[in-house]
Amino acid sequence: MEKFVGQKREEHSAANDGSTKPLRKKLKVENDEKVKEEEFDPEDDEDTALAEFSHPIPWQKIEAEGLDCDYALLFSKEEADRLFRQLEEEVVYSTGQEAKVQVFGKVYNIPRKQATYGDEGLTYTYSxxxxxxxxxxxxxxxxxxxxxxxxxHTFxxxxxxxxxxxxxxMGEHRDDERELDPLCPIASVSLGAARDFIFRHRDARGxxxxxxIEPVKLELAHGSLLLMNSPTNTFWYHSLPVRKKVLVPRINLTFRRIVQPSQK
Incomplete structure (x- = not known):
């Protein structure tokens, strides 16, 4: 199982203050299931980089068969710490029926706290x-x-x-609900404890x-952003497994674009 670790924060900070022009990294799982990494200067392919992203932070590309993700450190440690504390004060988590999940007809308590926020009138149905x-x-x-x-992208x-x-x-699942805009990626922001995040191809489960097909394993760092592009959620399941050695909390925010029936 291959492991991908985010770039150092010093590189992220340098990119934000404009002192250096960041290199982008590309990680690709080849047919032999080994992760290959290469660096390239954005000046060599500047038009492509600008078309993909509107703000030039150091992105890392993660690819495998049917898997297309981009990873970066979005917030400095200080800003991520502040946002974590602010979310701890502001977010109200679900209780009652909304704190449960249905799996194969049986209802279970969710093994984490959960909340949903968004534009007025939006609903999202899953499990x-x-x-x-x-x-x-x-x-x-x-x-x-x-x-x-x-x-x-807007969310x-x-x-x-x-x-x-x-x-x-969180168990293995795909974010492929009908309410989701298929043209918009899912943006996952992590704050708090670094946790392992595992992708498993749908044809290699069970x-x-x-x-x-070997799983793809990432470690999502404090202040990081993982962009899951199409067709990732069609072919790959993802999970956040138990890690008993982790003793501190983590907050994960997955930003989505919901399309209501009247908009389709």
Whole structure:
């Protein structure tokens, strides 16, 4: 299982103050399942870089068969610390039926805290439960706008998961609900404890899997942004497994664009 680690924060800070022009890295899982990394100067392909992103932070490309992701450190440690504290004060997490999930007809308590925020009137249904969007808070608007400025994509909804420690987790799933705009990536912002994040191809899951495809394993750092582009959620499941050695909390925000039936 291959592991990808984000770039150092010093490189991120240098990019933000304009003192250097950041190199972009590309990580690709080749047919032999080894991750190959190459650096290239944006001046060599400046038009392509500008077309992809509106703000030039040091992006790293993660690719495999049917998997297309971009990873970067979006916030400095100081800013990420501030946003984490602000979210701890502002976010109200779901209780009751919205704190449960339905799997194969059975209802379970979600092994983490969860909340949904977004534009007025938006709803999002997954795992058999309809979730309503609470109004944006100040911190959520700030993070959303930073993601939009960086990626060039707009988002009207965010799903927030709070993991109290490494015992809280998320099982394998795909974000492929019908309400999601297929043309918009899902932007995942991580604050707090660094956690392992694992992609598994749909054809390589379970004992009756039809193919031998190695999982892709990432470590999502404090202040990082993972952009899951199409067709990633068509072919790859992702999960956040239990890590007993992690003793501090993590907040993850996945920004999405919801399309209501009247808009389709």
């Amino acid at each position: 058999g439960v309809k979730r309503f969007a609470c109004p944006w808070t100040q911190a959520l608007e700030y993070i959303r706008d930073a993601v939009t400025k960086t990626t060039g 009207n909804f965010v799903l927030i998961n709070r993991y109290k420690d490494g015992q809280d987790h 004992k009756e899997s039809s193919r031998q």
